[in-house]
Amino acid sequence: MAEGTRTPTAPAAAPTPALPSTTLGRFVAAVTAVVGTSMFGWSTVLVDGDATRARAQCVSDVLRARPFPVDVRTGAVDETGLAAIRRCTAGLGADVVRQMLVGLAVLAAVTALAYLVAPWCECRLRGLRRLDRVPGTEALRADLAELVRQAGLRRPPTFVVSRSARISGNTFGAGPWRYVRLDLGLVHTHRVAPGVFRAVVLHELAHVRNADIHLTRLTIAQAWAFPLGVLVPVTVTYLRSGAGRHLLADSWRLAAFALIVQVSAWSVLRAREFTADARLTAADAATVRSLLAADHRRTGRWARLGAVFRFHPLARARADTLDDPGRRFTARPVEALGAGLAAGIAAPSLRDLTTSLPAVLPGTDPVTGSAFVTGILLGVPLALVVTGALWRAAWWARHTGSRATSGVVFGAALACGLLVGRRLAWRVAYADDLRAWWVEALLAVLWIAGGALLGRWVADGARAHLRWLVPSAVRRTRWAWAGATLATSVLTAGYVAMLLILDAGAVDDGWSMLRLVAAREGVGAATPLTLLDMIAFYLRITAASAPYLIVLLLLAALFPVLAGRGATRRALRLGVTAGVVGALVLPLVPLGVGAAVRDPGLATATAATLVTSHTLLPVTFVELGVAVAAVATRRLSLPHGLLAALTAGALLTPAVLVADVLLSCVAGAPGCALAVDPDTAVRVLTHALVVAPVVAALGAAVGSAVTAGLAVAGRRRWWSTAVVALLLVTGGAVVATGRRPPPAREHDPCLVGVWRLAAGRTHLPVAADSPLGRMAGLTADTAVELSTGAAGGHATAYRVDGTATDLYDLFVAEGTLNGHTVRSVQRGTVTYRWSAGAGRYAQRDQVAASDRVLRVDDRELPLTGPPEDFGGTYRCTADRLVIRTDADGSRSEQTFVRSPL
Missing domain, CATH: 3.30.2010.10 (Metalloproteases ("zincins"), catalytic domain)
Incomplete structure (x- = not known):
């Protein structure tokens, strides 16, 4: 090394940055690949089949006897049913933890044995x-x-x-x-x-x-431990259980896992050779180059492709790297792709494991908590890979004065690896709750864009910090890289967590969060706008229950602003200016809102919306405008735009509290006092410093991407810019007109709210030759009377916009037909439009996302076909609603009581 540093101009003796080597980054990716691909083997080999079947049968018996214990739509919880399910699944968490810990111990033991014996x-x-x-x-x-x-x-x-x-x-x-x-x-x-x-x-x-001796030998030991500690036990387990055909069906997946492990291990062995060559002096490098020139093996396209499966690099590749040391510092997207594949394969199994653990993140539900814990476990190795590659590339670009990589392609490759790895995962392979193709495509676009944004953020931060660090400042460079790695770990954890959360919430079934948000919107079927609304819905839920998670992400995103003082001062000035102007104007808003609230013809829901959001929407728009303006100047980066938005939000918070107090007085609220409600203060702080900054950062990122795309297109052909602009206008028109409200109809405001069924009777004619008549053994036409009560689990939510949703937990209406017990069972949602007035009631445009069957004793008759529109009469009071229908010989009467929820 001493001789190499005496001749820094020699190509082979280029100075080495005070950053982790490529070998270490690839070793971290290889460990992630081995552990991630081994997840499936542990649960396959160590699972207790008898206990699993007993738990599944117990849960099935409980759900057959009673409705699902938790109604996620109304918040109702059946404690008895929930306790019964908990008794069925007792010990499941301990079994899962035991499987994972034993699997880790086996893998570690085999790796240690191979390492020590080698x-x-x-x-x-x-x-x-x-x-x-x-x-x-x-x-x-x-x-x-x-x-x-x-x-x-x-x-x-x-x-x-x-x-x-x-x-x-x-x-x-x-x-x-x-x-x-x-x-x-x-x-x-x-x-x-x-x-x-x-x-x-x-x-x-x-x-x-x-x-790198120990890294090399540990890598080789892991490469041997995977087949010995995972593939062999899995194969033996399949063969002993008589499931050889399943082993053949899954052979391609096993081969893919083995290939990922081996390619990751071989990449480590190749990287160490280039790093060792970098320490040679100019004379020694020339000698090595002459030795490499004597290697006459083929170096064409197929040889370069086959080099991926070699543990030693091609002679031509080593010679080229000696001639051009910059090749060692190139951020190769294939490295990000491999790391993403390994993490994506491990993510579903890790999420299952963390779900079985006690709650470790306060204020989070099991889905959110397990997703963020999984994100932390996978975010650290991914951050080491991403920051190591992009910081080395930025260091070489600054050292040579060349153009630095943007990190967009690197981050997009990481996202592609995560998505593909998630689809290859063992847990997902046998799942039946898959998404529709357009949901999968839209999520893929969003996550690839998020990965590209993450790569761009890391590359921009590396350039910003290295610009102010001299090459001799080794310790400061390492501290800056360590801080960037920590911040990237937090952001990557949030990125992976959101991927897992939306992966669980966007499944295409009647009980998914996507369908629930669609029912809440009144559109019935899920649309792309519903998916975006679901993302915002999760953001609001997390901001209300566990705001510290989003605060950590925002603080991590601000790490690059520590590098440039001048840009930071400009961002603060912009945020202070917008915040002061907004704080002076915002207290004037209650004057107009108070006059509107006093309008006697204003609907109650509209007045409530005005009162609750009159200040939050302006805060969002101000912070969004500040962030976009900061990025649009091309002098400030996205983190500086976020800093400006946070500064404006902090200055707007006192003005929002003052506006709330003034509104309560202007609107004529009883007990008007110049005091701030604690709940209101928490809501304002959460929105101004958590929700609105996230919206501002995302809006600034989209604006920056659109501006960059238009700039690139404008430098090439003018018509490409016109096409992009036309697409943007078309997309805006679709968003603006995609959910145009239907023509106004008569809507009795008495019905608006949530109603739960108290009692119901239905008279259905049954023909002897109908499927139901044949199942009941009828010899003549007759009718059946079905009745249900409050335990049926049926609720209806009427909205002021003329839409409604029927919610069935496990609705059961029971009667007797020719001595046979007949049950009408329905579960899911039905969304429709309603009109009511002058005692007449009608339903139309029904969209069902439910399953309905008729059970005659122990036989079932599925009811298919689109729901039909119908009408009838109704009577509504403050706490009771009665709806009667009579059509084609069928009669029904349903009595509802208003739900306090």
Whole structure:
């Protein structure tokens, strides 16, 4: 290293940054790949089949006897049913934790055994002898001692000699033992070609100096531990259980996992060679280059592709890297793709494990808490890979004055790896709650865009920090990289957590969060706007229950602003200006809102909306405008735009509280007093400093991307800019007109609210030759009377916009037909439009997302076909609603009571 630094202009002796090497980053990716792909084996091998079947049968019996215990729509909880399900699943969490811990222990034990036994096997199989025990090697040992001193090693390794005639060497070891193997052909060159001997030995000593011996041997041990500790036990388990056909069906997945592990391990072994070559001086590099030129193996396209499956790089690749040291600092998207694949495969199983653990994040539900814990576990290795690659690329660009990578492609490759790995995961492979194709496509676009934004953020932060750090400031450079890694770990954890949360909430069934949000909107079927609304819905829920999670993400996103003082001052000035102006204008809003609230013709829901959101929407728009303005100047980055938005939000918070107090007085509220409600203060602080900054950051990111796209298109062809603008206008028109309200109809405000069924009777004619008549053994046409009560689990939510949703937990209406018990069972949602007035009631445009069957004793008759529109009469009072229908011989009467929810 000392000689290399004396000739910094030589291509092969380029200075090395005070940052982690490529070998370390690829080793972290390889560990993630081994652990991630091993998840499936632990649950497959260690699962208790009898206990699993017993738990599933117990839960099935409970749900058959009573409705689902938790109504996520209304918040009602059946404690008895919930306790019964908990008794059925008792011990499940402990079993899952045991499986994962035992699997980790097995993998670690096999890895440690292979790591410790490898040196002994190397010495025995190759017949190695210690050089200091070979007579007549005094001169050789003296020259080796001199080369050890030149390599900068404090403690010399143990040199051993093999019988091979090759001119090469190798390094291996375990723990404190480090060995350098010298082949007999290399020892012979000590006398006939001392330059070659010097270059090869210094290359091997560079491995010792780089401390990559243990990384290399641990990587090889993991590559052996995966087939021995995972593939073999899984195969034996399949064969012993008589499920050989399932093993054949899953063979492609097993092969894909094995390939991912091996390719990740081989990449580590290749990276160490380039890092060792970098420590050679110019003369030694020229000698190595001449040796590499003697390798006449093919170097075409197929050879380069096959190099991915080699543990040693091609000679041509090493020669090219010696000629162009910048190749070592290139951020290769394939590295991000591999790390993302490994993390994506591990994510579903890790989420299952963390769900079984006790609550570790206060204020979060099991889905959110487990997703964020999984994100933290996977965010750290992903952050090490991303920051290491992009910071090295930024360092080389600053050192040479070349153009730095933007990080967009690198981050997008990471996102693609996560998405593909999630689909390859063992847990997802056998799931039946898959998403519709457009949901999958839209989520993929959103996550790839998020990954590109994450890569851009890391690259911009690296450039900003390295711009102010001199090359000699080794400690400050390492501290800056450590801070960037910590911030990237937090952001990556949130990114992975949101992927897992939406993965669980966007499944295409009647009970998913996507369908619930669609029912809440009154559109019935899910649309792209519903998916975006669901993301906002999750944001609001997390901000209300666990705001510290979003606060941590915002603080991490602000890390690059610590680098540039000038840009930070401009961002603060912009935020202070907008915040002061907004704080002066915002208290005037209650004057107009108070006059509107006093309008007797104003609907109650509209007045409530005005009162609750008259200040929050302006705060959102101000922060969004400040962030977009900061980014649009092209002098401030996205983190600086977020800083400006947060500054404006902090100054607007007191004005919002003052406006709330003034509104309560202007609107004529009883007990008007100049006091701030604590709940109102928390709501304002959460919105101004948590929700609105997130919206501002996302809006600024979209604006920056659109502006950059238009700028790139404008530099090439004018018509491409016109096409982009046309697409933006079309998309805005679709969003604006996609949910146009229906024509106004008569809506009795008495019905608006949530009603729960108290009693119901239905008279249905049954033909003898109908499916129901044949199942009941009818010989003549008759009718059946079905009745239900409050325990049926039926609720209806009427909205002021003329839409409504029927919610069925496990609705059961029961009657008797020809001595047989008939039950009408329905579960799911039905969304429709309603009109009521002058005692007449009608339903139309029904969209069902439910399952309905008729059960005759123990036989079932599914009821299919689209729901039909119908009408009838109604009677509504303050706390009771009665609806009667009579059509085609069928009659029904349903009595509802108003729900306090």
